[in-house]
Amino acid sequence: MHADARRVSAASLVFIAVAAAVVVLVALLALLLVLDAQRSARAEAEEVTRGVATSIAVAPSVADALGGDDATAVLQPFAEGIMAGAGVDFVTIMTPDGIRVTHRDPAEIGRAYLGTIPSEPVALTEEFAGTLGPSVRTIVPIEAGGGVVGWVSVGRTVGSIASDLLPRLPFVVVIVLAVLVAGLAGALLARRTTRRLAGDLPAGSIRDAVASYESMRTLGEALRAQTHEHGNRMHTAVSLLELGRTREAIEILTETSRQSQALVDQVAARRDGDPTVGALLLGKAAQAREHGVEWSAEIDPAAPRSVLSPVDAVSVVGNLIDNALDAAASGEPPRWVRIAFENAAPGALRIVVADSGSGIPDDLRDRVFEHGFSTKPAGADGRGVGLALVRSIVEDAGGSISIASAPTTFTAVLPARQP
Incomplete structure (x- = not known):
């Protein structure tokens, strides 16, 4: 895939x-x-049944008919007319104990009402499965002479409500x-x-192009810092020689050579090192000194080379170091950055980059790898690209990357390249 x-x-x-x-x-x-349409249709059905039932209950003729000798003969035609004109499915008028006086099916007249009859003379709207199936119905008391003389229930079936949709x-x-x-x-x-x-470039090629850009950027910054530092030391040495202070000039040149050689020896000691990453580390060491950040690199001679291409390797290592340098430089003294290449047996390379910066808030840890997110100022170059690209490269290679606090530490584990 x-x-x-x-x-x-x-x-x-x-x-x-x-x-x-x-x-x-x-x-x-x-x-x-x-x-929403279903909810509206049901709400309308409840309003209609409540209104029709209330209108029937307050009609004096209904209460009078219930007190007569043949209530059904008077009220059944009345109920049928309301059913036809009000758009309801049934109008059931009953005695106080729930015996039907009217019904849509005349055969049901005289039988007990199927539904809830309130214990108090109050209106009640419910959904109940009666003889016509599930329906939304409202039952209202019919009162006369200070007491309940009957009940009226008006309802619409669920099927007819659905047809309104x-x-x-x-x-x-x-x-x-x-x-x-x-x-x-x-x-x-x-x-x-x-x-x-x-154009029609595949997504992977675009990511590779971004990785190449990031690699050139971080490597260019490293080489610029190294060149700048070397130029300053050379100018100082030349000035001392012109002043006849040969010993001080030799000490400056010797110290420069010693610092670079120490890192070169560590890089060269690896059995399967990447010369491009080695050159990056030399430049980043100079960049750290330029920012006033103490630099420490521990490279295990047994650390294998990862499966990453030189471009991707420089992009991963360079962005992690750049992130650490920015954090350390903006933090409180002492300011330092530590990097380590370790053998994460079996067959894996562990890259650890730690810094003395103020750290990453816990609520932002899961977001630092999101594309477009950055804790740097809005005008920073490459805002929100570096760490997102790092995670993409590492995970595409089958590796993993994690963050730890106190101090802030990024750990990337990558599969080792097979001999």
Whole structure:
């Protein structure tokens, strides 16, 4: 899958990612709109049943009919007319103990009401499965002479409530299609923009290009610092020679040679070292001295070479060191950076970079590797790219990277290159 991702152009991957996100969002939107329509339809059904039931309960003719000799003969036609005109599925008028006086199915008249009859004379709205199936119903007391003379229950079946959704579905479909078209248009625009910037390059090639840029940047900074330091020492030595102070000039040149040679000896002692990384370390040592940061490098002679290419290796090591130098230089004294190359048996290289900086807050630890996130000022070059690129390179190579505190320590473990 990883190989396929490297062959597919970055523009196509952007289109696929954006289009997939749009489809998911549109599906969620459609679901929310349907659920909202269902909620609205049920709320309307509750309001209708409550209003119709209340209107029937307060009608004096209903209470009078319940007190008569043949309530059904009077109230059944009355209930049927309300069912036809009010758009409800049933109107059941009953005695105080729940015996039906009217019903949609005349055969059910005289039988007990199926539903909850409140213990107090109050209105109650509920969903209950009666003779017509599940329905939303409201039961209201019919009062006369200071007491309850009967009850009226008005309801709509769940099926009829669901049928009310059909007129609303075209509106939902129009909204969903509009959002889908707009989202896909945005995906096409994102693909066109990406293609203008990267052509048809695969995503892996773009990452490699970024890694190459980062490698050249960090290596260029290291070499500039080394050249600057060497030039300063040479100018000082020449000035001392012109003043006849030969011994001091020799001491400066000797110290310069000794510091560089110590690191060269460590790098050269590795059985399978990377000369590009070695040159990077020499330059970074000079860069540390330029920032007033104490530099310490421990390189295990048995430490293997990682599977990374020289470009990726320089990008990983250089960015970790740059991050540590920035943190140490902005912190309180003593300021120091320590780097170690260790043999993480079996068959792995461990790179450890620690610094004396103020550390990374616990709530930001999981974000430092996110692309675009940085604790540096907004105007810093390469903001939010370095550590994100480091994690991408390390994980693509089958390795891992972690952060520890007190002191801040980045540890990258990479598979070793096979002989």
